[in-house]
Amino acid sequence: MKHHPQDNRHNVSLAGENFDWKLKVATEADVDPAVEALSGHMNDRQRAVFRDKLQRYVRKSGRELIVAVRGVQTLGLVCVIAQAQFPPSFTEQQASQLRNFGCGTQLLVHPSSRKQGVGGSLLAHAERWAHENGLAGFWIATHRQADWYRTHFGYQEIHRIEDKGVEKILMSKSFK
């Protein structure tokens, strides 16, 4: 049985305006609304893979699915995992740098809710989850958002991989 800490309410105030949404650790009941809201750009097969992935994050220990919601509407999500597999191309030294780091995957905000701080709040919450679980840092693989992680959150590039024909940049940050 997974432990679900009480929801955290985030009232984010940026540029003099108030935005109000809730970040919460998702349960099984949050998966279908999240898939419904965030899979508009996916075909049926991709949507099924996405649903399976979210369900795994809800059910298995050492992982969490965090969702951003406004009322019944899902605005975005991020998956976090304590022990993710490293890419096969990693050297021993790269793997040892990230040992005991948490990993974020699938950070996604609905296009109509972007540029309002939702993605940043999700990432900050994911990092906090890793920190509170005794992990030493956090890493993510990104196709286009390396500068966002670098500029706003202090991540550094550690490696590049090719994933299904797409180049991804692995970014990491230590909590020390």
Ligand SMILES: CC(C)(COP(=O)(O)OP(=O)(O)OC[C@H]1O[C@@H](n2cnc3c(N)ncnc32)[C@H](O)[C@@H]1OP(=O)(O)O)[C@@H](O)C(=O)NCCC(=O)NCCS
């Ligand atoms: C990357 C992604 C998650 C960011 O989500 P987001 O909710 O737009 O993120 P934020 O709002 O926190 O930050 C985005 C930008 O908006 C700005 N911003 C935040 N709140 C703002 C506000 N109230 N007014 C104006 N700008 C704001 C941030 O400063 C940031 O600026 P920058 O892009 O110029 O550096 C989102 O674009 C997305 O889902 N992209 C597609 C999937 C993807 O690439 N995921 C990452 C995989 S690793």
